Amino acid sequence: MADKIVKAIAGDGYVKAIAITSTELTERARKIHNTTPLATAALGRALAAVSMLGSMLKEEAGSVTLRINGGGPLGTILTVSDSGGNVRGYLQNPDAELPLKRNGKLDVGGGVGTDGSVTISRDLGLKEPYVGSVPLVSGEIAEDVAAYFAESEQTPTVCALGVLVDVDHHVLAAGGYLIQLLPGAEEDLIDTIEQAVREAGPVTSILTNGGSAETLLERALAGLNPEILESFPMEYRCYCTRDRVTRALISMGRQELYDLAEEQGGAELTCQFCDRVYDYTKEEILGLADSARLKSRRNEAP
Missing domain, CATH: 3.55.30.10 (Hsp33 domain)
Structure with missing residues (x-):
């Protein structure tokens, strides 16, 4: 049923x-x-x-x-x-x-x-x-x-x-x-x-x-x-996506992302609701850190 x-x-x-x-x-x-x-x-x-x-x-x-x-x-x-x-x-x-x-x-x-x-x-x-x-x-x-x-x-x-x-x-x-x-x-x-x-x-x-x-x-x-x-x-439905996880990572801030890339060489994030795993390489984390830095500069611009 x-x-x-x-x-x-x-x-x-x-x-x-x-x-x-x-x-x-x-x-x-x-x-x-x-x-x-x-x-x-x-x-x-x-x-x-x-x-x-x-x-x-x-x-x-x-x-x-x-x-x-x-x-x-x-x-x-x-x-x-x-x-x-x-x-x-x-x-x-x-x-x-x-x-x-x-x-x-x-x-x-x-x-x-x-x-x-x-x-x-x-x-x-x-x-x-x-x-x-x-x-x-x-x-x-x-x-x-x-x-x-x-x-x-x-x-x-x-x-x-x-x-x-x-x-x-x-x-x-x-x-x-x-x-x-x-x-x-x-x-x-x-x-x-x-x-x-x-x-x-x-x-x-x-x-x-x-x-x-x-x-x-x-x-x-x-x-x-x-x-x-x-x-x-209705059903069990999780709304997690790689894009949402990526936005969450960027919200950490550039320094935290740089530290994450250098200390762990990447990241493996698991959704608490559906246990889906999202893998990020060191290069991807550094790229997100650069994106966070550019966003920060735009926000600081007069």
């Missing part, structure tokens, strides 16, 4: 919801970063969450960054989505592992930790992005995203995320949903939704039993007559 996002409205127009199936993109992230099952589950949850957040943007050229740092062995998790829900991301320690919890589940909360924060940054094409940050609640990511909206944006939110990893470490299922009350909604609506969510069960159980993104919304919004508004595909 191809990855996709589905949007819906329910509760007489007072509830908006998004669901995602993200198995393929989570598997691609696993292969790119060679993650352990624990790291796969954490990164997969974060990718699904940021994809839904990105799809909420009205600005076509906008983007959302979700950064989670709880002080756990996984380290910082950083994921980014464009307005189409296409995502990329990485975590600091992809080889981190912990014992399974007593119920046999991966200990994502222990891997992430709770001594830190969840930060959401929205780049809307303005001078500065909109940034909000709140303390982590559980490290399980879904609860932390919901807590972010409740505390930072005063929006009652229910979020569920899941990643199921097979014994051979490949991803069997991944996805989730995000449900929010709109202004004017009755307070008891959130109680109705929370009851439906409890009865729906885990995201991965629904998906592995043949469920889709639409099924996730039908279960989580049971009794609220959800109406599907749109659905569309």
